[in-house]
Amino acid sequence: MSAHSFLPPFEMPPEEPDDDSAFDDFDATELYCPRCKQAVPVRKRLLLVLPEGDKYEYRCGFCSASVGTKIDHTRKPVSGIY
Secondary structure: OOHHHHOOOOOOOOOOOOOOHHHOOOOOOEEEEOOOOEEEEEEEEEEEEEOOEEEEEEEEOOOOOEEEEEEEOOOOOOOOOO
């Protein structure tokens, strides 16, 4: 008998859904600060609440300089109160 007869049959792993939902939302932990001249930890702060989503500002964890912004589109639309 050959050694190949004892090996289990090869099975393809199940295919995962081809959606990019795992990559929809990222939060930065470090960004480049032009004042500190290096990548630094950042703090995320709500800046504005807009109809298209919440706008956040990233600030340097050391000098508090603004290092970037992000609009979070995942918020549910707000209906008016009548």
